[in-house]
Amino acid sequence: MISLAETILRGDRLALARLLTQVENDTADGRAALDALFPHTGKAYLIGVTGAPGTGKSSLVNQLALHFRKQNQRVAIVAVDPSSPFTGGAVLGDRVRMKDLSGDQGVFIRSMASRGSIGGLARATANVVQVFDAAGYEIIMIETVGAGQSEVDIAKLAHTTLVVEAPGLGDDIQAIKAGILEIADIIVVNKADRPGIENTEKALKTMLELAHPTQRVFMHHGALTPALLPMGEGKKVRDDETNIWIPPLQRTIATDGKGIDELAQHIAKHGEYLRLSGDWAIRERARLESELDAALQSALMNQFRERVSEDQYNKIMDQVFERSLSPSEAVKALMNGKTSPQPSPTRRGRKN
């Protein structure tokens, strides 16, 4: 009898698709396969693509995948879209922009619903990525839900994070995008044929300079960063003395592929930088640590659920609802396994 994990390693696509479902649903089979596959992971290059809804993330992923396919690399795409907070249902529409990739056996696209997770990815995204990694996909692109300010989980997962912007998102772009811009290894200004591209680019550059005052160092190395670069020439890449990465800014038009080759070069340079600077190992460790933390959290939660009955939980919850117990007192009571703890003096006083 061949295990699920073994069939994946042999390249069975249907088995792969089914395992992804098991992993997404966090079943016992899925977890066992993840354990078996784990030693085979750590080889893929993970590229995160995030940005506001409608900036062109899916189209960009489509173009990048075509580019990597020309280099004969196998590409997996994990595209996350939001679940409804009310029904749990979802419409996953990223494939609509990725029709060019259909019919190519070297590309595997998987759509995921966020299933209540708020960091821009689904809870199981990291595990799904791990399965693709073990299955031998050299490039894995992870597209987040349309993100605003704080959906920054992707930076923990990916080696290289692209933040996609587009003209016309408003003058307050600096203020709004501060959170997400910080995680950018490369900033992509997509829809570069649209009016307002100069303003958007200028705003982003100002933002970058504020965040990276050390950029001035580049000037000592010669004319590497002219003030305004024409399309296709992103900003520079690494500084040997300080060994820091300055996120380059790349204009693209994803619908017709303009700027994609240059963007891919930036990605390659960032990969090289990660390896040379030692950041690769640091990021790997941070990523595995956050995966370990997440697994630990869910295991502790499960353990807790086994220990505390639904009934017990509801009794405490009733007290919180009546305002006779604060949420943090309720937590203490639940952790101690007591159903009716001594209310604190102040609470008692208020009750009387």
Added chain:
Amino acid sequence: MSDKKIRVLVAKPGLDGHDRGAKVVARALRDAGMEVIYTGLRQTPEMIAEAALQEDVDVVGLSILSGAHMALAPRIMDLLKANGQTNVKVFIGGIVPDEDIPRLMEMGITGVYGPGASTEDIVKDIKNAVK
């Protein structure tokens, strides 16, 4: 903590360019708590079968208004079978003459819905079919 969702691929094979109906159904399935993978217009049977495989869906919903259902449906059924996805339920919505429906059912199509079909019925039938 298992979290099983019904996954549905909604696709429009063939050349007609009207996807209002497909979008209405996609939205209704979403509201019924399903995860709908929407692939858009002008899909070939090969594209649909490949997407169904990669997404490991339980259900494929085809919107066909062009009258080409008797050519497209058997092709898609064959490809799904060839990929090993014999358990996937296939539904068709669109313009299908009554006399074609028995033949489609014989091919293994689970349900056929014409204009005026209620989305509630579709949701109910899908839930029953994947049980």
